[in-house]
Amino acid sequence: PLCVLTTKANLLLALFGDSANKSVREPGVFAYDSIVQPGGFPDRADRNPPKRFSLIIGNPPWINWDRLSPGYREKTKPLWNAYGLFNLDAKAARHGGAKKELALLMLLRTADRFLVPGGRLAMVLPLSVFRTAKAAEGFRRFHLLPDDTPLRVLRVDDYSGQRPFPCVHSPVATLVLEKGGMTVYPVAYFIRGKDAAIRACRAKPSDPSNRLSAWSVEEPSKTQTGHFPDDPSILKGRVAFLGANAAGASGVFWIEILEKTSRGTLRIRNLADSGKRKVPSLETEIEPDLVYPLLRWRDFARKTPVPSSYMLIPQDAAKRTGIAEQAMRQSFPLTFRYLDRFRSFLLERAAYKKLHRADAAFYSLYNVGLRTFAPVKVVWRRMDRRLRAVLVTEIDDPFLGRRPVVPQETCTILPVRTVEEGRRLVAFLNSEPVQERIISCSVLGGKGFGSPGLLKLLQSSCESSCDHGK
Known part of the structure; x- marks a missing residue:
């Protein structure tokens, strides 16, 4: 080949x-599927290869489970289960935790089939394997199931400060492990910078009560810059959420308002080019009732983010699905007529098929519930190199009057009860001690950097800090 x-x-x-x-x-060098092919290397000249090796080095394919062909998924599914990689409940998997990497299955399968006890294996992996909350939990068990053979992590090298592969945008890491030894934390973790400098760090689970949690990385010589500006218990019991998700149809639901007519309706134009899939550009009239100021990721370029667009949200917030079609026809006929022009496009959305029941309204959104419309909320970008929390409150919009601001799904929202409570949280989250903890637990600039799961990691870290301080 x-x-x-x-x-x-x-x-x-x-x-x-x-x-x-x-x-x-x-x-x-031989072509071989180390996951599903039987033992031996069928295209070797000698036809009699050794079955086990003391050293294996590799760069496995980085392919998510949902990107594999249906046939290969079906063929390998028993192996994903056998090696403990499918460890999430249905809800967690459906909401993004199922982004399993084929590279992890290949690593475990290779170590199981071809590595001698005491042998070492080194492979190139996505950095997210070590630093994201849910998707790689099963892998971070570092055991070969079902016989429970342990794998000892010897070192991880973090290349997030470099681009070793020009065509790969995801941060890269290398893992070296030994078959037959238990992983002992903290493990050796080396961060390689652009100038070839190497920072020796150590890594351990960010949640002391959960060995499978995403890793926290610290430099042994680094000390905290100061005390928290507030009691860390300010985070206790709080839950963060992603912003409103158009589920693949931003070009339909994101709009600009051209004018408010004398009839009280809005003349609008959809932002047809805003999504990955393009839709026709339309100018039409709709009722104002389901329109909200939209805070987009790009709006954070300002020190104080200001909504730059609007979003049409035809959602029953309590039921977390689209308003029933009959109710839409009766109460918002202009809005329904506009959406109906995109019916076939909206029904074909992958997220709609995956996340909603078959009888859900064709214009149903994702991640839109009562919390989305909280009048006061703390908001930050999900993808960034530093968590920049801001306080977002209701605004007096020239077209809509008093309305809550709705952030898009590339932002994380934390609903709060009062403005004063929000200010305290913003000061706490933006403080240097908290930023240090965030950086130690996250991949800077990655998709999961400021995800809702970050708050859980931060809560565990702060609770641990408080316990040590007692």
Whole structure:
């Protein structure tokens, strides 16, 4: 196969360059599916390879479970279960926790089938394997199920400050482990910067009560910059959420208001180019009742974010699904007529098919409930290099009057009861001691950096800090 020939050529060039040495043996490179193929290497010349190795080095494919072909998913599903990678309940999996990496299955399968006891394995993996909350929990058990053979993590190298693979935008890490030993925390963790400097750190589960939790990374020599500006218990019992999700149809639900008519309706134009899938641009009239100021990710470029657009939200917030079609026809006929023009497009949304019942209104949204419309909330970007929490309150909109602001799904929201409570939380979250904890538990700039799960990690970290201080 071409992949084998290319690998052989690259290996020879790396080892010998343009050397004229004629005694170089052809590298032993073979095409083989280490996950599903039976033992042995069928295309080896000697047809009698060793079954186990003391050292294995690899760069497995980075493919999410939901990107695999249906046939390969079905063929490998028993293995995902056998190695404990499907460890989430149905709800957690449906809401994004099922982003399992094929690389993890390949690593565990390879260690199980081809590594001798006491042997070492080194592989290139997405950094998120160690630093995200749910998706890789089963892998962070570091055991080969069902016989429970332990795997000892020897070191992890973090290349988030570099781009070792120009075409790969996700942060990269390498893992070295040993078969047969228990992982002992903290583990050696090295951060490699752009200038080739290496920072020696140590990593451990961010939640002391959960060995499977995402890792927290700290430099042994680094001390905290100061005390919390408030009692860490201010976070206790709080739950964060993602903002309103158009579920693949931003071009339909995101709008600009052109004018308010003398009839009290709104003349609007949809932001047709705002989503990945383009839709026709329309100008029409709708009722104002279901329209809200929209705070987008880009609006955080300002020190004080200001909504730059509007969002049409035809959602029954209490039921967390679209308003019944008959009720929409009767109460908001103009809005229903507008949405009906996109019916086939909205029904084809992957998120609609996955997350809603078959009888749900075709314009149903995701992550829209009563909390979405909280009049006072603390908001921050989900993807950023520093958590920048801001206080967002209701505004007097020139077209809509008094309305709560709705952040989009690339923002995280934390509803609060009062403005004063919100100010305390903003000061707490933006303080340097808290920022240090956030950075130690997250991949800067990654999709999960400021996710709702970050609040849980921060709560555990703060509780642990309080316990140690007693």
